[in-house]
Amino acid sequence: xxxxxxxxxxxxxxxxxxxxxxxxxxxxxxxxxxxxxxxxxxxxxxxxxxxxxxxxxxxxxxxxxxxxxxxxxxxxxxxxxxxxxxxxxxxxxxxxxxxxxxxxxxxxxxxxxxxxxxxxxxxxxxxxxxxxxxxxxxxxxxxxxxxxxxxxxxxxxxxxxxxxxxxxxxxxxxxxxxxxxxxxxxxxxxxxxxxxxxxxxxxxxxxxxxxxxxxxxxxxxxxxxxxxxxxxxxxxxxxxxxxxxx
Numbered sequence: 593x594x595x596x597x598x599x600x601x602x603x604x605x606x607x608x609x610x611x612x613x614x615x616x617x618x619x620x621x622x623x624x625x626x627x628x629x630x631x632x633x634x635x636x637x638x639x640x641x642x643x644x645x646x647x648x649x650x651x652x653x654x655x656x657x658x659x660x661x662x663x664x665x666x667x668x669x670x671x672x673x674x675x676x677x678x679x680x681x682x683x684x685x686x687x688x689x690x691x692x693x694x695x696x697x698x699x700x701x702x703x704x705x706x707x708x709x710x711x712x713x714x715x716x717x718x719x720x721x722x723x724x725x726x727x728x729x730x731x732x733x734x735x736x737x738x739x740x741x742x743x744x745x746x747x748x749x750x751x752x753x754x755x756x757x758x759x760x761x762x763x764x765x766x767x768x769x770x771x772x773x774x775x776x777x778x779x780x781x782x783x784x785x786x787x788x789x790x791x792x793x794x795x796x797x798x799x800x801x802x803x804x805x806x807x808x809x810x811x812x813x814x815x816x817x818x819x820x821x822x823x824x825x826x827x828x829x830x831x832x833x834x835x836x837x838x
Contacts, residue, residue, distance in 0.1 A: 617659065639665065670719065672720065672723070689721055690725055726837070734837060740755060750823070762775065763775055773795060777791060794826075796815065
């Protein structure tokens with residue numbers, strides 16, 4: 593149990609240039625748009641597409657500031673995705689590891705499921721190894737699924753499988769509830785799964801409210817078990833269509 597001192601929170605104040613800059617950027621931004629400073633742009637570079645708006649004199653700020661309009665997300669999920677979108681240096685000293693992955697892949701294609709754990713300290717090249725493995729599979733008949741865990745996503749159940757689920761059913765981030773349900777239902781039918789048994793659990797997993805007694809807060813453990821069963825079932829059936837890398 594954590595306690596919070598609200599008196600301390602009420603006495604906090606944001607000081608310095610930050611609130612002033614934020615207020616001035618809000619004045620520059622057109623309705624329904626996002627304008628950021630060059631400092632923020634550097635932080636999100638690669639994750640979002642931005643358009644330079646040039647230098648602007650902002651009231652209360654001594655030097656002109658370069659501003660940018662945020663246009664859209666780039667689709668990159670990790671820092672490695674950003675690096676791969678530009679240019680990577682040649683891979684050196686990892687042929688044995690890549691060879692092991694490719695060997696396990698050949699066994700998986702024969703129906704012998706394989707599990708490989710790639711572990712190591714941050715920055716050692718784990719993401720690069722998976723990237724090179726994926727690239728060397730070329731145009732073979734296979735389905736590649738990938739999910740990511742994040743430090744701020746620890747409270748989100750099944751977080752990496754949300755991304756996997758979106759990939760399996762080709763569901764975009766901004767799909768309407770109606771379109772999302774249509775794609776899930778159609779995809780489940782193709783996989784030979786009964787939509788009436790698993791559809792509500794997948795919709796709930798994707799962050800939409802679902803009616804029904806089982807989705808009450810006190811039954812969250814049951815929902816978790818049935819969601820896990822639904823994910824196992826759809827992945828098992830997807831593997832019947834073609835070899836899968838997860």
